[in-house]
Amino acid sequence: MGKPGAFHSSTALQALTVFSLVAVFAADHVQDGDDGCPPFSCGHLQDVSYPFRRRGDPLGCGVGAYELVCTSSKAAIHINTGTYYVTAINYTGSYFSVMDLNFDTNSSCPLPLWNHLPYSGVDHGILDSRGFWDLDTWSDFRACFTNCSRAVTNNSNYKPVECLSANNSHVYVWVSDTYCSAGDLEPYCGYLAMIPFGEKYSFEWVAQLQEASYAEITQLITKGFNVRFPFAAPSGSVYETINICINNSISYFKEQISGANIMNGTHAFFWSEVHFLECVTQSPNNHYYNQTKLVLVVATIVSAIAIAKFFFVLCRFLLAPLAVWIFLAYKYWKTRIIIDAVEKFLRIQQMIGPTRYAYTDIVALTSHFRDKLxxxxxxxxxxxxxxxGGAHVAVKMLEGNSSCGGEDFISEVSTIGRIHHMNVVRLVGFCAEEMRRALVYEYMPHGSLDKYIFSAEKSFSWDKLNEIALGIARGINYLHQGCDMQILHFDIKPHNILLDSNFVPKVADFGLAKMYPRGDSFVPLSAMRGTVGYIAPEMISRSFGVISSKSDVYSFGMLLLEMAGGRRNADPNAATSSQGYYPSWVYDQLTLQGEAGEISPVIADMHELEKKLCVVGLWCIQMRSRDRPTMSEVMDMLEAGADGLQMPSRPFFCDEGHVHVEDSYHFTSELTMVSEESAVVLEEDEE
Known part of the structure; x- marks a missing residue:
């Protein structure tokens, strides 16, 4: 996966280096990059140029070792003691392809010439000081022929050449990926001949050649082999020497990574600088190598490539895994902070609060979560x-991916866990194992209040509704006044009022609750909390007042109006548009009696307790918090008769007298829009 990216990075770096050298040595590069001699044709080869030359060309054209012998159809070249056909020249890759002229491919038993030099003794460089070619630079494989006085039985690499063998002369061939050396021969064998072949080294080739027969090796020999160009330009300038070596290194790099072998690609990626240095040091124009400028340029190029590769490997194999590890460690650290905060709180809470259960206990008491409420x-x-005992309980399993990060769990256990009041649901126990958390409440068989007040048929009498409203008020007042710390619920609504077997109301769901000193009249909150439709105006804008216990009073007032009307306060499907927003409509009906001196038909049919619930609810939903009563004052109003209650001031949403439902909806829709954008917790889904 990494080879294509590495190839493009290395190629781009080397191309940038060539561009830089053009700028640095522009003054030195005064020639056109060739030897000034025109291209020529030789046999079937066209546009032949440096380093090749023909017999009779001027001495400045080409290199003597690359002199071609041309006929009408073929081009030949002398290499050491052999003559070879030049089948193709690749100037981009800086190599040419040759085939042994004396290797008779038409013979049924061909053998290379015995007098071919097996090896020049020079480890690197195309030509040694005597002008001999270094066969080690021709190709990756050589076929080595040997003549033995007796049969070789202890070396499987020796492949018999039956057609050349006799009674006391056994001819063998073996394949070498270095060169044919006398040290590789068996003691009773002598060197016979050698010929190179093959285009590219690979481990697959090595494996195949170890099993190849003489006939198969002969077929490979007939395909010839590649020979590299010399590594210096004829003009001998520093620029041309470096340019040729860079092009040669790029070709080498492309060739190595073009295959599917990962080892070859890795070797090329980490060995390209060494290949470049070898190219420079193997240049025939070695007198330039001693120049300070060439040494400086070579050192700069090699350093640039090495540094780029260092940073590539550093980023790819060290920094990237390190970044992933740091991210995972950070996520684990954040999770541990939440878990540790919960555990620290629970160790303190265990001394004074409800029972702590293991998760296995929760699974057991819910019968594997069989009965979902x-x-x-x-x-x-x-x-x-x-x-x-067999007491029934309700187990609330908190979602593990809750955005509150354990805050709602701590809030509920810390508030409800220490409360004992008949109108507040009792927390029996809890579970906290890593991110699995559960709250165990006393079971409320009649469910939540919203199932009854919004039903088509009236489930409760007005006396029972007033009793339930008073019980809810007592529970909220206990939260505000009955504890060492005042507890603000912030989410009073029908869904969070539960009814026991005797329909006694109990305030539940303290996930949004907060505890504050009782003397504080101002509660700092960074974000709005609650459910749309029950949120006090000051939770949205501080221009309506400060956040305090009066915020719960507002929510309770909206609850009272829904209990009295038997419907939700905002109902776009109401019979008439004037009845769409119930608080506005019921206020108009109640005030019509006093202003016109006549009794509204609606008010005439309204039950006394219904009217009381509406009046108390309208007091509670005054827009400014200072105009609302406290919960203790609300309890007094609910316990008093309806005749003794005065109408409150006109709420903000009806300041202009009778307001059409469209205007009311316009205001409430703006309020709802702000609420939906700002609320931390929106209304829970209906059961």
Whole structure:
């Protein structure tokens, strides 16, 4: 996966180096990059140029070792003691392809010439000081022929050449990826001949050649081999020497990574600088190598390539995994902070609060979460049975991916866990194992209040509704006044009022609750909390007042109006547009009696307790918090008769007298829009 990217990076770097050298040595590069001699044709080869030359060309044209012998159809070249056909020249890759002229491919038993030099003794460089070619630079494989006085039985690499063998002369061929050396021969064998072949080294070739027969090796020999160009330009300038070596290195790099062998690609990636240095040092114009400028340029290029590769490897194999590791460590650290905060709190809470259960206990008492009671915004609720005793409980499983990060869990346990009041649901226990958290409440068999007040048929009498409203008020007042710290619920609504077996109301769901000193009249909150439709105006804008216990009073007032009307306060499907927003409509009906001196037909049919619930609700939903009563004052109004209650001031949404429902909806829709953008917790889904 990494080879294409490495190839493009290395190629781009080397191309940039060539561009830089053009700018640095522009003064030195005064020639056109060739020897000044025109291209020529030789046999089937066209446009032949440096380093090749023909017999009779001027001495300045080409290199003597690359002199071609041309006929009408073929081009030949002398290499050491052999003559070879030049089948093709590749100037881009800086190599030419040759085939042994004396290797008779038409013979049924061909053998290379015995007098071919097996090896010049020079480890590097195309020509040695005597002008001999270094066969080690021709190709990657050589076929070595040997003549033995007896049969070779202990070396599987020796492949018999039956057609050349006799009774006391056994001819063998073996394949070498270095060169044919006398040290590789068996003691009773002598060197016979050698010929190179093959285009590219690969481990697959090595494996195949180890099993190849003489006939198969002969077929490979007939395909010839490639010979590299010399590594210096004829003009001998520093620029041309470097340019040729860079092009040669790029070709080498492309050739190595073009295959599917990962080892070859890796070797090319890390060995390209060494290949470049070898190219420079192997240049026939070695007198330039001692020049300070060439040494400086070579050092700069090699350093640039090496540094680029160092940073590539550093980023790819060190920094990238390190970044992933740091990210995972950070996520783990954040998770551990949440878990540790919950555990620290629970160790303190365990001394004074409800029972802590293991997760296996939760699974057991819910019978593997078999009986689901409902689904809320923070998780699912299941019915369970406590043993011994068989008491029923409601188990709320908090979602593990909650955005509150354990805050809602701590808030609920810290508030409800220390409360004991008949109108507040009791927390029996809890579970906290890593990110699995559960709250165990006393079971409320009649569910939540919203199922009854919004039903088509009236489920409760007005006396029972007033009793339920008073019980809710007592529970909220206890939260505000009955504890060492005042507890603000911030989410009073019908869905969070539960009814026990005797329809006694109990305030539940303290996920948004906060505790503050009782003397504080101002509660700092960074974000709005609650459910759209029950949120106090000051939770949205501080221009309506400060956040305090009066915020719960507003939510309770909206609840009272829904209990009295038997419907939700905002109902776009109401019979008439004037009845769409119930608080506005009921205020108009109640004030019509006093202003016109006549009794509204609606008011005439309204039950006394219904009227009281509406009046108390309108007091509670005054837009400015200072105009609302406290919960203790609300309790007094609910316990008093309806005749003793005065009408409150006209709420903000009806300041202009009778307001059309469209205007009311316009205001409430703006309020709802702000709420939806700012609220931390939106209304829980209906069961």
């Amino acid at each position: 409902g689904q809320g915004g923070y998780g699912s609720v299941y019915k369970g049975v406590l043993l011994p």
